[in-house]
Amino acid sequence: MVELNFGALAIAFAFAGIMFLASGVFNLSKLSLGTGGVLILAFILLAVIASFANYGVSGLDDVQHLTIVSLFDYKDVMAQGDAWQGKLAILGGLGAVCFAGGNLAFNQKDLPL
Template structure:
């Protein structure tokens, strides 16, 4: 890992990360503390709002880590120092995964603190809160791995964002359309089968069914594959340096 590069990545993305993370926490706290709104948090917030806001950070940040720097020419400066491409990939992965982990850790703490103020009927079990945030984190990691893969494959930001961002947006839109089947709209279940977001089964987590463990494991596997493909591709491809 390169600490100077990690510091550079933090500095370049800290504003976007901070704004998105603060907004995510503020909205979560408002929903939890408003009368009658806490029970909508699993479906409305973790089912869609949380992932959409996080997707904005993911698409922009992942592009900045690899393709954006190649596009701007700053990658040539980085690689002119005694640092291998593999170390660049590892450093950027540590930043990306670490920033998402911190975001959802803060959400978990926020949720737990707000949960203490809720009545017994409106509150959530501690393990449910932890598992919901763990699931959302794994969805974010899986989506970010797709964008990281395209960022490693392409040298231009327009292709990196255009492909990775389009896939992420498509998955979220399909999940949104499929979610209407939960409210009695028929014929929309098929859309759930077309997006990896459906592997994050909040209903199973709340009902304490074991199926969600295997589903979240698949999200972890997707993340590993995406990160690996993007990293290996970046280390092997020709760069316009």
């Protein structure tokens, strides 16, 4: 059960990193929310659409790999496998890189204070 919570934390950390990167890059809130929010919403919608491949829709097999949500392999976690640890490390690394990129982009801005 704890492993599933680590997976949810890794997904949330990656999503938060993407939003932080978007808000660090863009000056206007409508651009940052639009870019980061639409990207995250697209990841979630693709994951929902791809979940129909598990129920026999054969044309959606490739859609499962278009989203970062697929890196949270809850089936392997429940089966007590070890493949999920590397995938969660990728999610954590993605979040850390996005947070660092957002920090660098924000520090490069010339803010009129």
